[in-house]
Amino acid sequence: MKEKHIAYKRAVNYYETDRMGIVHHSNYIRYFEEARLLMLQELVMDYAQMEKMGIIIPVTFAECQYLLPLRFGDEIIIDTYMTKYDGIKMEVDYRIYRKDSDVLCTTGRTGHCFLDEDLKPIRMKRKFPELYGKLKNLIEHVEKETK
Amino acid sequence: MKEKHIAYKRAVNYYETDRMGIVHHSNYIRYFEEARLLMLQELVMDYAQMEKMGIIIPVTFAECQYLLPLRFGDEIIIDTYMTKYDGIKMEVDYRIYRKDSDVLCTTGRTGHCFLDEDLKPIRMKRKFPELYGKLKNLIEHVEKETK
Amino acid sequence: MKEKHIAYKRAVNYYETDRMGIVHHSNYIRYFEEARLLMLQELVMDYAQMEKMGIIIPVTFAECQYLLPLRFGDEIIIDTYMTKYDGIKMEVDYRIYRKDSDVLCTTGRTGHCFLDEDLKPIRMKRKFPELYGKLKNLIEHVEKETK
Amino acid sequence: MKEKHIAYKRAVNYYETDRMGIVHHSNYIRYFEEARLLMLQELVMDYAQMEKMGIIIPVTFAECQYLLPLRFGDEIIIDTYMTKYDGIKMEVDYRIYRKDSDVLCTTGRTGHCFLDEDLKPIRMKRKFPELYGKLKNLIEHVEKETK
Numbered sequence A, B, C, D: 001m002k003e004k005h006i007a008y009k010r011a012v013n014y015y016e017t018d019r020m021g022i023v024h025h026s027n028y029i030r031y032f033e034e035a036r037l038l039m040l041q042e043l044v045m046d047y048a049q050m051e052k053m054g055i056i057i058p059v060t061f062a063e064c065q066y067l068l069p070l071r072f073g074d075e076i077i078i079d080t081y082m083t084k085y086d087g088i089k090m091e092v093d094y095r096i097y098r099k100d101s102d103v104l105c106t107t108g109r110t111g112h113c114f115l116d117e118d119l120k121p122i123r124m125k126r127k128f129p130e131l132y133g134k135l136k137n138l139i140e141h142v143e144k145e146t147k
Helices: A027-043 A047-052 A129-145 B027-043 B047-052 B129-145 C027-043 C047-052 C129-145 D027-043 D047-052 D129-145
Strands: A006-011 A059-066 A075-085 A089-098 A104-113 B006-011 B059-066 B075-085 B089-098 B104-113 C006-011 C059-066 C075-085 C089-098 C104-113 D006-011 D059-066 D075-085 D089-098 D104-113
Touching: A006 A027, A027 A047, A027 A059, A027 A075, A027 A089, A027 A104, A027 A129, A075 A129, B006 B027, B027 B047, B027 B059, B027 B075, B027 B089, B027 B104, B027 B129, B075 B129, C006 C027, C027 C047, C027 C059, C027 C075, C027 C089, C027 C104, C027 C129, C075 C129, D006 D027, D027 D047, D027 D059, D027 D075, D027 D089, D027 D104, D027 D129, D075 D129
Parallel strands: none
Antiparallel strands: A006 A075, A059 A104, A059 B059, A075 A089, A089 A104, B006 B075, B059 B104, B075 B089, B089 B104, C006 C075, C059 C104, C059 D059, C075 C089, C089 C104, D006 D075, D059 D104, D075 D089, D089 D104
């Protein structure tokens, strides 16, 4: 069976740390974006391509729990799952691990909607049925997996 | 009666926008930090001074709800309140308005703990009673106000 | 005589520091942008307004010399001067001081051109003569001053 | 012969763009840092390891020429060479290309010194002769290559 989530590998950059010596908490929100856009690219469609088709997917909420700090030099893995999708809204969950251990460092979630270029909601099922199907496919897998 | 919260004024910087034409969602977490550190500076103690005393206040969680986008050129006000404080943890709430209207654009909350330089929890009431009192004072006001 | 440069005051934000304990060197380029856009706003025209008129002013080069580090808690002043302007290109110089001393911490320069929305060069003198005059006025002052 | 420079591959992140629709000019300075630290890691020594040994390598100057804009979705290659090294100072040159073409988009240079934890200059040749040799080796190659 085809993989339905991604495990995004990344190193912590020096400029992402702050004077506490750890990754500044705002940067995790950027890590989540990188992971989410990679998930779309690998499993659905390139987001740059979606924008060309007139679809934008802004963030409606973001949350992050900081369990253990990340530092410069850390190699990390961001497990990324779509957890809700109904054709109008979606939610994505993130879990960050250091590559060399199974210890969970960070958890997070972002919420999104689908808008056209006039910032009006798009009914994905009607307007982009193929894309809708691909997105729906991701969430159905997770639903089955967690039963 | 002395004011117990702050209304932090700020302009949106060009480099804080993204290609959607609006402030990138990660930057609100940075706005919250600016507002929180100003609240500490104005009503409690300069955070640089706290760090010199061996107190660090990392973020344990952050959340943000994006109601209306902010754009380059917007002047904003960030209303900032401490909403929980028990000597070990604190929570701070944020509400962002555009200066020229009463429309709420963003809400958010961050959670924090108080650690020493070895990243061990500090019992603020015992170790820094005066500081504890000032912090406690902020939250008591809010509790009374919302009854 | 009306002032022809600006002295922009600003505090260093915590999130702008890195694990060396000082402001990350990339952030000075952002400070320069803040100072430059404030200079335009105060002495010429709001840049958001220029964008609405179809003028964009991208950066063609940037350079920065880091003489003394800036730290969280520092209040700084960014002296900002236009040093070249010929209707097609402009250059802006920056000098950063800590507010409490006369010691120069940072120097820098950025170069710019004036483009329309199709990224074609604009002949400012012909197309926007009033704006051209205001911009030219800034540089003539500096030329006189330094003779 | 062993390779003496690196060609660092990277994708442009969404959050690195600004409302002009292109990568914000400050972010190239961060790209340079990523490339430089990768060059050290691959060809000399991990920078996190150097910091543990008490060596810090701050930036003394940075400059960047923006020839062609980069956009979200672009895959880029950053060619990175050490161009000066005398045991006290070093300079590193950068050239950014889009992966799918030979067109040069950005050039840049950063200058650095080698300091100990008290921010005093380190004489690398005396104090860390092996590291000195590895760094020197990088520059000798370039000198030969460009004759």
